Amino acid sequence: MMNKNKSILEVKNLRTYFADGTDTIRAVNDVSFNVRQGEILGIVGESGSGKSVTCLSILRLVPRGGQIVGGEIIFDNEDLLKKSNREMRMYRGRRISMILQNPMTSLNPVFKIGNQVSEPLLLHGSWNRHDVLEKAIALLQAVKIPSPSMQIAQYPHQLSGGMRQRVVTSIAIGCAPDLLIADESTTALDVTIQAQVLQLLKDIREERGLSIILVTHNLGIVAGMCDRVAVMYAGQLLEIAWTKELFSHPSHPYTKGLLRSVPRLGKGRRRLKSISGQPPDLAHVPSGCPFWPRCEETLEVCKVDCPPVTNMGSQHDVRCWLHTSGDLLKK
Amino acid sequence: MVSPEIEQVTTGSKGIFRRIISRIRTLPTGSIIILVLVLCGAILAPLIAPAPPAKIDIRHSLRPPIWEDEGVPGHPLGTDDLGRDILSRMLYGARISLLVSICAIAISGSLGTLLGLLAGYFGGWYDSIIMRVTDTFLSIPFMLMALAIVGVLGPSLTNIIVVLGITNWAKYARMVRGETLSVRELDYVRLAEVAGCSHWRTSLYHILPNVANSLIILATLDLGRVIIMESAMSFLGLGVQPPNISWGLMVAEGRKYLSVAWWYVTFPGVAIALTVLGGNLLGDYLRDILDPGFRKA
Numbered sequence: 001m002m003n004k005n006k007s008i009l010e011v012k013n014l015r016t017y018f019a020d021g022t023d024t025i026r027a028v029n030d031v032s033f034n035v036r037q038g039e040i041l042g043i044v045g046e047s048g049s050g051k052s053v054t055c056l057s058i059l060r061l062v063p064r065g066g067q068i069v070g071g072e073i074i075f076d077n078e079d080l081l082k083k084s085n086r087e088m089r090m091y092r093g094r095r096i097s098m099i100l101q102n103p104m105t106s107l108n109p110v111f112k113i114g115n116q117v118s119e120p121l122l123l124h125g126s127w128n129r130h131d132v133l134e135k136a137i138a139l140l141q142a143v144k145i146p147s148p149s150m151q152i153a154q155y156p157h158q159l160s161g162g163m164r165q166r167v168v169t170s171i172a173i174g175c176a177p178d179l180l181i182a183d184e185s186t187t188a189l190d191v192t193i194q195a196q197v198l199q200l201l202k203d204i205r206e207e208r209g210l211s212i213i214l215v216t217h218n219l220g221i222v223a224g225m226c227d228r229v230a231v232m233y234a235g236q237l238l239e240i241a242w243t244k245e246l247f248s249h250p251s252h253p254y255t256k257g258l259l260r261s262v263p264r265l266g267k268g269r270r271r272l273k274s275i276s277g278q279p280p281d282l283a284h285v286p287s288g289c290p291f292w293p294r295c296e297e298t299l300e301v302c303k304v305d306c307p308p309v310t311n312m313g314s315q316h317d318v319r320c321w322l323h324t325s326g327d328l329l330k331k
Numbered sequence: 332m333v334s335p336e337i338e339q340v341t342t343g344s345k346g347i348f349r350r351i352i353s354r355i356r357t358l359p360t361g362s363i364i365i366l367v368l369v370l371c372g373a374i375l376a377p378l379i380a381p382a383p384p385a386k387i388d389i390r391h392s393l394r395p396p397i398w399e400d401e402g403v404p405g406h407p408l409g410t411d412d413l414g415r416d417i418l419s420r421m422l423y424g425a426r427i428s429l430l431v432s433i434c435a436i437a438i439s440g441s442l443g444t445l446l447g448l449l450a451g452y453f454g455g456w457y458d459s460i461i462m463r464v465t466d467t468f469l470s471i472p473f474m475l476m477a478l479a480i481v482g483v484l485g486p487s488l489t490n491i492i493v494v495l496g497i498t499n500w501a502k503y504a505r506m507v508r509g510e511t512l513s514v515r516e517l518d519y520v521r522l523a524e525v526a527g528c529s530h531w532r533t534s535l536y537h538i539l540p541n542v543a544n545s546l547i548i549l550a551t552l553d554l555g556r557v558i559i560m561e562s563a564m565s566f567l568g569l570g571v572q573p574p575n576i577s578w579g580l581m582v583a584e585g586r587k588y589l590s591v592a593w594w595y596v597t598f599p600g601v602a603i604a605l606t607v608l609g610g611n612l613l614g615d616y617l618r619d620i621l622d623p624g625f626r627k628a
Contacts, residue, residue: 059525061521061524061525064454089527089528089529090527091527092524092525092526092527093525093526093527093528094527097525097526098522098525100518100521100522101518102518105517105518105519106518106519106522107519108519108523108537108540108541109519109541110540110541110543111540119523119526119528120526120527123526123527123528123532124527168522171522171526
């Protein structure tokens with residue numbers, strides 16, 4: 001079907017910092033990962049762990065006050081960080097698009113659905129007005145909106161939350177992008193609608209062979225949707241592995257803690273363990289490994305030095321001193 | 332079983348009274364009638380005016396309105412010192428007054444909107460510079476600035492429009508900037524950027540329509556204020572110049588005859604007051620229906 005091994009996106013040592021008075025907030029600190037064609041990569045982490053900023057950095061739309069200070073973002077063999085703003089606009093919406101968290105605020109209240117679905121088409125394609133409306137109807141059909149030819153004349157407030165998220169999805173896939181970033185795109189929906197929208201994303205992936213980055217903090221969604229998972233904490237990527245591998249052999253103490261804190265049905269009653277402590281203030285991340293104050297297996301070296309990335313086997317990288325070989329430790 | 336007290340509150344006489352009040356409040360019949368009358372009068376002036384506005388008739392100078400003893404037929408609201416018909420002059424004056432105020436609002440509105448969008452959307456240096464200029468403009472008394480500008484440019488119809496336009500934009504800039512700041516953080520603006528919209532497209536196509544409600548309200552409320560400013564400047568002799576007619580100018584000319592000809596200043600003055608009232612009532616009404624924040628209150 002498609003070449004599953006080819007990377008569509010490679011993020012290398014990405015750093016995005018925010019200036020907050022005299023403090024520097026390292027929202028994304030030395031993050032590297034790749035996304036392959038047709039793959040769904042999950043990014044999980046607590047609030048404020050840098051997931052959203054990572055995604056916005058890929059599109060070079062870092063919120064005010066922030067700046068990408070280093071790294072490379074290789075998309076389809078080209079470094080996006082070396083593009084001009086004008087060139088960058090041709091990537092946004094056409095080759096990389098994004099769905100945001102809240103469908104209630106994702107649509108402009110003053111325009112009809114049809115206008116909003118056709119906007120990226122008019123921006124990036126060479127359609128005329130009439131064709132664009134037909135294309136918009138087809139797109140709404142693709143996201144399984146009933147009677148799309150009537151819905152294009154509706155305003156956003158006339159649609160339910162699930163419908164709006166479908167509309168937002170249809171806008172995102174309008175120009176047949178290679179990469180879709182879904183930033184907590186189902187968090188605000190109730191569970192049944194959530195399942196429908198996720199199924200929709202899966203179907204779109206199957207049909208169009210696009211790659212998806214799925215940002216979430218719901219490990220259940222990760223288990224059901226993603227091919228691979230990246231775990232972020234305090235702006236750093238701590239572990240990345242195949243979903244099955246991560247759930248069966250978590251290597252980083254933080255990942256283990258996350259998995260332990262998920263309630264499970266049918267396994268008898270047990271006390272739910274949470275990770276003690278609070279995630280660090282990003283302006284004052286502890287030296288060494290950012291997780292050590294909360295870690296159950298802290299070594300002396302953890303408090304001093306940031307651990308290097310260690311390969312744990314096929315496509316399984318972890319950033320933890322526990323798995324670093326002896327030679328490096330002695331240094 | 333509903334308690335009698337609750338029943339009294341919901342259906343009692345107080346409730347009906349309140350509902351009538353709110354019905355009157357929600358339908359701005361008064362303001363619409365006033366504004367429509369003024370507008371029709373201005374547009375249809377050549378058709379309905381009893382006499383040409385500049386026609387001098389010394390025999391009939393300073394005649395009172397028709398219902399007074401010395402009133403003459405053909406001059407329903409009396410005549411001025413040169414025997415010109417007050418009603419006709421008011422109808423033609425409405426043209427100038429409305430033209431000046433609408434053009435001035437259009438100038439200050441678009442200038443303020445543009446600068447406000449720029450400041451709110453781009454932030455940073457644009458914001459600091461534009462907002463400091465805005466503060467400066469807001470801190471200078473209007474009359475002082477207007478006097479200075481007219482003093483340099485000389486009074487004329489175009490100049491008064493320009494003066495009213497450029498002394499008034501700061502309010503718009505400030506309001507549009509505030510609204511832009513809150514709208515630009517919303518997801519749909521971010522999504523517009525994600526979809527590849529340029530900054531101009533994002534700000535003009537996606538943000539501006541969402542700011543338009545407040546703009547319309549502010550412009551309507553401003554209508555009255557600008558009419559008063561124009562009248563005040565004409566009254567001081569710095570605004571509309573003869574042979575053009577404006578309500579403020581008529582009040583200024585009639586001031587000398589206040590003790591002998593009350594109608595000379597009264598009717599133009601009442602016209603100013605009513606139009607301002609109409610504009611303000613309409614503005615209040617628009618605010619009530621367009622601004623969800625006020626609707627709840």
